[in-house]
Amino acid sequence: MDVSDTIIAVSSPPGRSQRALLRLSGPDACSLLDLSEADRGCRRHVLDLPEGELPVLALVSRAPSTYTGDDLVELLLPGSRILIDHVQRHLHAEALRRSIRLRDASPGEFTARAYFNDRLDLLQAEGIASVIHAETDAQLSAGRNLSSGQLGSIATRLGDELTRLAALVEAGIDFTDQEDVVAIEPEALRTSLMTLATGLDQGLTDAVAIESLESFPIVVLVGRPNAGKSSLFNALVGRERTVVAELEGTTRDALREPLTLCLPDGVLEVMLVDVAGLGSKRAQDHQEVIEQAMVRQARRAIEDADLLVRCTPPDHEPLELPNHLTARVLDIRTKNDLCSELPDDPDLIGVSAPNGTGLQRVREAMSSALGGAPNVPAAGRLVLSARHDSVLRRCRESIGSTLELLDQPGGAPAELLAATLRSSLDEIGSLLGRITPDDILEHVFASFCVGK
Ligand SMILES: Nc1nc2c(ncn2[C@@H]2O[C@H](COP(=O)(O)OP(=O)(O)OP(=O)(O)O)[C@@H](O)[C@H]2O)c(=O)[nH]1
Ligand SMILES: [Mg+2]
Known part of the structure; x- marks a missing residue:
């Protein structure tokens, strides 16, 4: 990635819109548009296109206090695809005429520049990518936590403590002849490392995997017509979402509604689906076209x-279900208020939609059948991507290696202790992007869109 060029990209989504955003960043972003040093902030600007003059709104920011850390100009234009093409072509032609190195930005290149210019660390850049890609509240809040530095500050504290310990161990190697430099005692080193290791173990156990936030489990209410599915659906979601009637075959289309199940350590959000009743004689006889369609839709769900x-x-x-299904099945006795006798089976969950009894048991049984793990983490809970998790685990392993060396009979050479401490520090450095191989950078920034 050559960071000395000036880059250009449309930052708004493709297609027709009221307004489009064209971004330029780099050393020649301002001069290409004939903006002087005094031209800053939001201002009217006229582009002298071959097709005629085009007045646009320009937001001009000067390095280093910009998103990218370089000069940054954002042009707000009418959102016509053809007009945007004309403007881009004009700016490329102008750049060529003036020998300015202007090129189209690659995905994530504006944010990559911010990273290379120390405007943000790698974790914050990843947080911005997560915010852009978020489709659920949980993903959005995980992205925001990351870009606001939640994991970054934990990693920085960990890195600072490891640096302090490594410095003390190395001081013992390099300056043993100097009286005022005292190498750290093995016991003090062990205590400090144990504290770090315990904190890391706890953090890794409590953290939520970002991948688990990607989709909600689908919970489908199934049964024969008139079994009370829609009544249970309404009672669970807490409003009259779907029609309930004595008539068999009331529900036709599959209806979906998010349902939040509260867990001790967070929240499990599921998609609850109400479908047409199955197993009725009429639909089995394939008499009615609508009923066949209802059954097909229910089967798909x-x-x-x-x-x-x-x-x-x-x-x-109970309705017989096809053998090939892999989903777990939770049996519920609906209309339990109509039951005169107490159930023999204490595990049987009975529910009454009109008076609300048994609903809490249904919610609990659903969350435990789905594994009982939250997919919307509690506020402040750490969310880790696979990269963060594996880096922290490798850091923990290196701390473990230092502890093993300390436990060796007769103690371990300080050089070896220093080397393992350095490995832990390198891992933390790669988390923040201070020591990061190019392939990791490419992977992180490739997940962005063009223009960000
Ligand atoms: N007493 C009692 N009646 C219920 C209960 N749940 C549902 N009903 C009644 O049973 C009838 C059918 O309820 P629905 O919820 O529409 O049943 P469904 O399974 O969705 O029916 P289809 O959509 O036709 O498959 C309605 O008259 C409801 O009022 C319950 O817990 N207790
Ligand atoms: Mg129904």
């Missing part, structure tokens, strides 16, 4: 489910 909640009222046989 069942195939995609992570959990099937089978609803069976008292004195009815």
Whole structure:
């Protein structure tokens, strides 16, 4: 990535829109647009296109206090694809005429420049990518935590302490002849490292994997027509979302609604789906076109489910489900208020939609059937990507190696202790992007879109 060129990209989404945003960053961003040193902030600017003059709004920021750390100009233009093409072509032609090195930005290059210019660390850059790609509240909040430096400050504290310990160990190697330099005692080193190791172990155990925030488990309420599925659906989501009636076949389309299940350590968000009843004689006979379509849609929803909640009222046989399904099945007795006798099976979950009994048990049973792990972490809970997790684990391993050396009979040579401490520090450095191989940088910035 050549950071000495000036780069240009459309930062708004493709297609027609009210306004489009064209971004330029680099040493010649201002001179290409004939902006003087005094031209800063938001100002009217006229582009002298071959097709005619085009007035635009320009937001001019000067290095180093910009997003990229270089001069940055953002042009707000009418969102016409053809007009944007004309402006880009004009600016490229002008750059060529004036021997200015202007080129189209690659994905994430504006943020990569911010990283290379020390405007943000690698974790903050990854946080920005997560915010851009977020599709759920959980992903958005994880991205925000990352870009606001939640993991960065933990890594910095860890790195500072490892640096202090490594410096003390190395001081013992390099300056033993100087009286005022005291090498750290093995016991003091062990205590400090144990504190770091315990903190890391705890953090890694408590952290939530960012991948787990990507999609919600799908929970489908299944049963025969009139089994009380829609009534249970409404009771769980807490409003009259779907029609309930005595008539068999009331629900036709599959209805979806997010449902939040509270867990001791966070929240499990699921997509609850209500479908048409299955197993009715009429649909089996394939008489009615609408009913066939209803059954097809319900079957599709069942195939995609992570959990099937089978609803069976008292004195009815449970709906038989196809053998090939891999989703777990949770059996619920609906309309439990109609049941005169107490159930023999204490594990049987009975629920009554009109008076709300059993709903909490249904929620608990659903979350435990789905593994019981939160997919929306509690506020402040650490969210780690696979890269963060593996770097922290390698750092923990290196700390473990130093501790093993300290436990050796007769103690270990200070050089070896220093080497393992350095490895832990290198891992922390690679987390923040201070010591980062090019392939990791490429991987991180490739996940951005062009123009960011
Ligand atoms: N007493 C009692 N009646 C219920 C309960 N749940 C549902 N019902 C009644 O049972 C009938 C059918 O309820 P629905 O929720 O529409 O049943 P469904 O399984 O969605 O039916 P389809 O959409 O036709 O497959 C309605 O008259 C409801 O009022 C319950 O817990 N107790
Ligand atoms: Mg229904």
